Amino acid sequence: MMRLQILQRRRFTVLFLAGTLSMVTAMTLIETSSTFAATAKKPKHAATAAETTAQRYAEALGTGNKVGVGRLDFACQYPLVAAAPHGIKAYPADSDLTYDSCWQDLKAAHAPTLVRSDVGMEVLWPSNGDLVFFSEELNRYPASAFVTDSLGLTPPGTGFHIRIVGSTPLPSASFRLRPNGPIVAVPTTLVKLAVSYQDPLTAPLTYAAGSVKWTNTIKRTRRALKEITLQWVVLSGLKKHGFAGDIAVVNLPVTSGAVAGSGIQEKIPFITETSRALPDSLVWWGPTDSPGLLTAAAARAATFPELRDRVAMLNRVLIIDPNQTEALMVLSRHLYAVVLREAIPFHKLMVKDPALALVVNEHFWNIYAQSTRIELSLGMEMGGFDKPTTADYLYRMISAMRTLAVVHPEQLDNQFRLGVAYRWNNDQEAAIETGQSLVKAIPAERRAGRAEALLQLAWSRVNKVAWNRIFDDSDIRVAYQDADEALAIADLPLDKFMAEYTKAYSLLFTPDRDNRALLERLTEAKRWFAEIPGQSPDIWNFFIGAESLKAVLDADPIFQPILAQAEEKKG
Numbered sequence: 001m002m003r004l005q006i007l008q009r010r011r012f013t014v015l016f017l018a019g020t021l022s023m024v025t026a027m028t029l030i031e032t033s034s035t036f037a038a039t040a041k042k043p044k045h046a047a048t049a050a051e052t053t054a055q056r057y058a059e060a061l062g063t064g065n066k067v068g069v070g071r072l073d074f075a076c077q078y079p080l081v082a083a084a085p086h087g088i089k090a091y092p093a094d095s096d097l098t099y100d101s102c103w104q105d106l107k108a109a110h111a112p113t114l115v116r117s118d119v120g121m122e123v124l125w126p127s128n129g130d131l132v133f134f135s136e137e138l139n140r141y142p143a144s145a146f147v148t149d150s151l152g153l154t155p156p157g158t159g160f161h162i163r164i165v166g167s168t169p170l171p172s173a174s175f176r177l178r179p180n181g182p183i184v185a186v187p188t189t190l191v192k193l194a195v196s197y198q199d200p201l202t203a204p205l206t207y208a209a210g211s212v213k214w215t216n217t218i219k220r221t222r223r224a225l226k227e228i229t230l231q232w233v234v235l236s237g238l239k240k241h242g243f244a245g246d247i248a249v250v251n252l253p254v255t256s257g258a259v260a261g262s263g264i265q266e267k268i269p270f271i272t273e274t275s276r277a278l279p280d281s282l283v284w285w286g287p288t289d290s291p292g293l294l295t296a297a298a299a300r301a302a303t304f305p306e307l308r309d310r311v312a313m314l315n316r317v318l319i320i321d322p323n324q325t326e327a328l329m330v331l332s333r334h335l336y337a338v339v340l341r342e343a344i345p346f347h348k349l350m351v352k353d354p355a356l357a358l359v360v361n362e363h364f365w366n367i368y369a370q371s372t373r374i375e376l377s378l379g380m381e382m383g384g385f386d387k388p389t390t391a392d393y394l395y396r397m398i399s400a401m402r403t404l405a406v407v408h409p410e411q412l413d414n415q416f417r418l419g420v421a422y423r424w425n426n427d428q429e430a431a432i433e434t435g436q437s438l439v440k441a442i443p444a445e446r447r448a449g450r451a452e453a454l455l456q457l458a459w460s461r462v463n464k465v466a467w468n469r470i471f472d473d474s475d476i477r478v479a480y481q482d483a484d485e486a487l488a489i490a491d492l493p494l495d496k497f498m499a500e501y502t503k504a505y506s507l508l509f510t511p512d513r514d515n516r517a518l519l520e521r522l523t524e525a526k527r528w529f530a531e532i533p534g535q536s537p538d539i540w541n542f543f544i545g546a547e548s549l550k551a552v553l554d555a556d557p558i559f560q561p562i563l564a565q566a567e568e569k570k571g
């Protein structure tokens with residue numbers, strides 16, 4: 001009996017829960033259905049005539065449709081109506097020159113956005129062709145400048161999307177059709193359109209928000225525009241005043257109201273707002289928007305045959321993502337190679353072995369950085385040149401290397417190049433600190449890498465003392481020790497030669513220079529030099545012909561054997 005009661009209670013409980021669940025499910029379905037029905041019944045906002053007109057006008061601009069623009073532009077239609085005593089009944093034929101004339105006026109208004117001012121290595125993609133750059137306050141540009149055909153819906157632009165945001169009525173616009181004629185008023189609407197640019201690599205540019213203005217000493221940060229909201233002034237009710245169409249967009253004014261001659265020019269049309277961009281609506285492309293595209297662009301840039309195109313594409317990637325690893329690596333590596341090649345016209349040596357060529361070119365700039373430094377300090381803009389200089393390459397690559405060193409400190413190759421670049425730029429302490437950190441980062445078992453790091457550190461110390469001419473600077477003795485340590489672990493004849501040569505060169509700047517010790521080091525350097533693949537007498541003469549070293553060798557007869565050998569082989 002007890003079991004029967006328990007079973008009955010359990011059965012009742014199950015039935016109760018099942019019933020409750022069914023009720024909840026039913027109520028949920030009813031609620032969901034009601035919500036869906038309410039949503040389905042809610043009418044979608046229908047675009048007004050003013051909104052669709054503004055959108056059609058912007059799309060016509062983007063496709064380069066001169067006729068479509070001319071028939072929707074108030075400034076294009078007004079002269080036709082004003083010239084006809086009774087207005088016009090129909091638009092001019094598609095072949096009429098009116099449309100081309102109106103289009104040229106728009107192009108002239110947009111021209112300031114296409115002015116390129118590429119200086120040094122600041123060029124941006126597209127490196128050739130139209131680059132739309134809003135370098136002034138945005139309210140200085142007509143709204144049409146943001147939807148030009150160079151950006152537009154068909155080539156050459158890569159396109160944009162237009163979305164209607166909304167509209168609000170404005171006080172009526174007013175204008176005269178003829179001098180001393182009656183003033184007419186027409187309904188006016190302010191329409192807002194959101195413009196989204198499809199491609200971050202060709203999107204228009206602006207300066208970043210908050211960047212310093214009105215200065216030539218600071219490079220202002222540039223950004224690629226992703227989205228912006230434009231406002232358009234749209235007039236309606238025009239047909240009764242003699243216009244062929246009833247609605248038109250006021251993009252450029254017919255007259256601005258500026259002072260002309262002895263009187264004040266009447267503003268046509270007189271409106272309370274203008275068609276322009278809304279500065280607070282700017283959205284820029286960022287690192288997370290299209291990371292795959294940026295990586296592919298960096299890889300693509302590395303294949304371009306022209307340096308200008310490579311740098312332009314990489315600069316474009318880096319204004320979107322300043323920490324983009326592939327772009328930083330390609331840019332720094334390629335510019336470093338360019339700086340090395342810039343040494344060849346100066347030393348005029350034909351060095352076939354790649355490893356020896358690298359050392360020769362680096363050494364040329366090491367020595368050059370201790371003296372005149374003009375090629376390493378005078379950029380294109382400062383010097384008034386028509387093309388980038390070695391200094392421009394150096395400045396741009398240091399910036400990229402420095403960023404790469406922060407985001408990827410494990411990239412030791414970059415650390416090598418950065419230390420060298422600091423040295424050439426006469427950033428003495430930075431060069432030494434970079435070399436020290438590099439030596440610490442390379443374990444003892446990596447003999448070749450550690451030897452190279454020690455030699456680079458030694459030359460950073462040498463260049464500091466050579467430039468400052470402070471001969472009691474302890475760095476010169478430490479440089480000798482660095483080179484001596486490199487000699488002990490080096491395996492290749494080229495590394496052993498550079499170690500002995502570095503030791504010899506450092507002795508030049510010791511307060512108690514021992515010329516006999518200097519001769520010994522040069523003799524050892526000459527012995528190792530003879531074993532280097534691709535070596536030649538001209539290259540040896542290049543090393544011992546360094547200005548500071550040559551002055552000491554010529555002044556003391558003890559070095560005659562070294563000089564005589566060089567002259568003999570040269571002869």
